[in-house]
Amino acid sequence: MHLPEEVEDLVQELLLAIHNQRHTYDPAQPLTAWVQAIARYKLIDLLRRRSRTNGLHDPLDHDHDHLAAADGDAAEARYDLAKLLQQLPHRQRLPIQYVKIEGSSVADAAKRTGMSESAVKVGIHRGLKALAGRIRSIE
């Protein structure tokens, strides 16, 4: 669990989980308890997955120069996201692209895709859920 990328992946997965599960938050409940329970669940999930695959890994020496290269400039991030989005069907990919990435309103996205507004919202919701599943299956 000492690899920074792995921690960052976990943070991103956690953020996505918090986003997708926000309907399970009860306003009468302390927010920290809710977030912490999700974080704990996702961490255990990650550790369990790792324990299953860890035997297959060869350890790399972290001091190597070619491993020290900085990762994650904006272009690379867009590339990763685009690759993930490519795997989604149109009805989920386009709403996410228009609303979440380009920042247009749901109404605009509905006009541009020819879908109804509620279909756009559903597309975003299902698309993000599907992305969460994809991210999990990549690891």
Added chain:
Amino acid sequence: MKTEDWVSMLATGVEAIDPTRTARCHLLAIGGGLAGALALTGGFLRLNPALSHVVLEPMFWIREAYCASLALLGFTAVTRWARPGIRLGFVPAGIGIVVMVMWIFAATVLLRAPAQNRSHLVFGTTAAVCPFLIALVAAPLFIAFVWVLRGLAPTRLRLAGAAAGFAAGSLGALVYSLHCPELAAPFLGTWYLLGMLIPTSLGAWLGPRLLRW
């Protein structure tokens, strides 16, 4: 991908959540599951033909209260374990108290009864099928509760599955009691409880598989 980009992507164009949605899902699950359980009891098992006399007996209402209070506790456990970070509170103690009260009651009934009647008080005439029929009647409720849990975010999957099974089992027992002719406390404390525990263990076994997210 950078976490900052990820955050802004998730935060862009977010729609408000309908705060009543969870409660509506729970109600829908109970309604659908109960309809299935009633259909199984009324259509497949048939209602107890003596039901109109039996409702006049106090033991009938003790049996209904026993099943209903366990069902209420089980359902509370389902709603609590459906959300991350909520504790169960009084639920386990409540279930323990209800079962203990029934067992103490059963023990007094057995001690007061003449020895030759005791075996009939425990086994009645339907002990061999009762737990399985309760589990059968609980099946639609179990499916409904698992469905509702899959739409929410349980973090302790085995326990959430067990809670769904227990809620289904106890509510199923309540519905099944419209068919069942047995009223003796020792019978209720044994075979009804066993019937509730069948879906509970099934839920604990299937929980990690069915409820992952």
